[in-house]
Amino acid sequence: MIATPDRxxxxxxxxxxxxxxxxxxxxxxxxVRTTPDGPIALRLTExxxxxxxxxxxSHAYRGRTPRNAVMFxxxxxxxxxxxxxxxxxxxxxxxxxxRAAAVLLRAGEIIEGAELARTRRLSARxxxxxxxxxxxxxxxxxxxxxxxxxxxxTAGDTPLRMLTGTxxxxxxxxxxPRTGVSGEGAVHPWRFWVADDPTVSPYRAxxxxxxxx
DNA sequence: CTGATGATATACT
DNA sequence: GTATATCATCAGA
Numbered sequence: 064m065i066a067t068p069d070r071x072x073x074x075x076x077x078x079x080x081x082x083x084x085x086x087x088x089x090x091x092x093x094x095v096r097t098t099p100d101g102p103i104a105l106r107l108t109e110x111x112x113x114x115x116x117x118x119x120x121s122h123a124y125r126g127r128t129p130r131n132a133v134m135f136x137x138x139x140x141x142x143x144x145x146x147x148x149x150x151x152x153x154x155x156x157x158x159x160x161x162r163a164a165a166v167l168l169r170a171g172e173i174i175e176g177a178e179l180a181r182t183r184r185l186s187a188r189x190x191x192x193x194x195x196x197x198x199x200x201x202x203x204x205x206x207x208x209x210x211x212x213x214x215x216x217t218a219g220d221t222p223l224r225m226l227t228g229t230x231x232x233x234x235x236x237x238x239x240p241r242t243g244v245s246g247e248g249a250v251h252p253w254r255f256w257v258a259d260d261p262t263v264s265p266y267r268a269x270x271x272x273x274x275x276x
Numbered sequence: 277c278t279g280a281t282g283a284t285a286t287a288c289t
Numbered sequence: 290g291t292a293t294a295t296c297a298t299c300a301g302a
Binding site: 149 | 281282283284285286287288
Binding site: 111113120121122144146147149150152154167169186196197198199202241242243244245248267269271272 | 291292293294295296297298
C-alpha cells in the first residue's frame with residue numbers, strides 16, 4: 064500500500080543544519096506553490112547542494128551581492144536567481160544565518176495542479192518533463208525574482224511552502240557530480256536524486272561556450 | 277541519438 | 290570584454 068504524504072510543514076530547524084545533511088533529506092518532500100488559480104504541488108526528485116563557505120561553484124563564494132543576499136539570511140527561505148538571460152532557478156537556504164549555503168531544486172514530479180503547470184510549460188511533451196530541470200521547475204511553478212526571499216516555513220498566506228511529504232529512504236538516494244559546474248567545484252558529488260525516477264533531469268557535464276562571432 | 281546555436285542578466289576581469 | 294547552478298530548436302547521423 065502507498066502511504067499518504069504528510070502535509071505538515073517542514074520546521075525551520077530542518078533547514079538549520081549543514082547543507083550536505085539537508086539536501087538528500089529533501090528528496091520526496093513536497094513543495095506547494097499557491098497561485099491565484101490554485102495550488103501546484105511538486106514532489107522533489109533531484110537537488111544539488113551549494114556551500115558558500117568553501118565552494119567555488121556557489122554564487123555566494125565571492126561574497127554578498129544584490130543577487131545572492133538572501134543566501135546570507137535565515138534558513139528556510141527561498142533564493143531565486145535569474146541566469147543565462149532567460150531563466151529562473153530556485154533554492155532553499157540552509158544552515159545558520161551568515162553561512163550562505165543553499166540547495167538548488169533541480170527536478171520533481173507535479174502531483175497536484177498539473178493543468179496549471181502545463182499552461183506555463185507548453186513545450187513539455189509529457190507531464191514528466193514539466194519540472195525536469197531547474198529552470199523548467201521554476202517555470203512550471205511560476206517562480207521568479209518576485210519570490211526571492213519568501214519564507215517557505217511559515218503557515219500563513221505564503222506563496223511557497225515546504226511540506227514533510229514522504230522522505231525517500233537513504234538506499235534509494237543516488238549522488239554524483241553537479242550539473243554544469245566548472246573548475247574545482249565540479250569534483251564534489253553534491254547532486255542527489257531518487258534512483259530510477261523518470262522525472263530526474265539528464266546529467267550534462269559543464270562545457271564552456273565558444274564566444275559569438 | 278548527438279552537437280551547435282541563440283536567448284542575454286548578472287558578476288567579474 | 291568573458292563566463293555561467295539552462296533550455297528549445299534545429300541539422301545531421
